[in-house]
Amino acid sequence: MAGFGFRRGGKSAIDEPLSAEQVWSRLLAWQTRREHTQHELKAKLSQLGVTSELAEQSLAKLVDYGLQDDDRCAEGIVRGQLQRGRGRRAIAQRLQQKGLAAEHPALDEQTENLDWVKEAATLLQRRFGDTPIDDLKAQAKRVRFLQYRGFSLTQAIEAMKSLKSN
Known part of the structure; x- marks a missing residue:
């Protein structure tokens, strides 16, 4: 070629x-x-x-020339990761992989009014639908899934509780 x-x-x-x-x-x-x-x-x-x-x-x-800006790049990374259903830890890790600070201001700016538990619950609903989460094995599977996506243990448990109460 x-x-x-x-x-x-x-x-x-x-x-x-x-x-x-x-x-x-x-x-x-x-x-x-x-x-x-x-x-x-x-x-x-x-x-x-x-x-x-x-x-x-x-x-x-x-x-x-304004063709490269780390702040603009960080905003795009955070926005893209949020659209993919990633939690704060996963987004911070992605920023570090790209050579930026894990606690970049773009992360705080775009997630300032974000309810992480609601985001986690929405992600669970999208991934698992309305399947019951009564047994411990199903609960553990959902917690692992959310932790893999960058949500904390507390956020994962609260998200499952919110789905059970609905």
């Missing part, structure tokens, strides 16, 4: 250092596909063998 990112002649990307223009092109291509954090972009550039000085210069240019 002679498309973007593939080289002919069997040479790897590390054999020939990328020029500043090539680095800039890669950064633009990555950012147009989806929003990346600076941490992610630095990692991608280092895998290509780009010097840290050239990477810093190119990333600074990207930020100066």
Whole structure:
């Protein structure tokens, strides 16, 4: 394939250092596909063998043009994780994986008025429907499911109680 990112002649990307223009092109291509954090972009550039000085210069240019913003990226991550039914712990972990602070202000801003127990109950309803949760095995399954999704034990138990009372 002679498309973007593939080289002919069997040479790897590390054999020939990328020029500043090539680095800039890669950064633009990555950012147009989806929003990346600076941490992610630095990692991608280092895998290509780009010097840290050239990477810093190119990333600074990207930020100066307003094409990369870690805060904007964090807002998108939090929004996406909330839409997927993730709890606070899972969202914080995802932010850390992307090289951002686990307690990023975007997390607090978007979850300020959020009732985590209600979110957990909605997720349980969506996943398990109206199946009864009378036996301990079914309760444990639901608690594990919610904890896997990033909800606390307390939130999981309260969500199950709220479904039983309805």
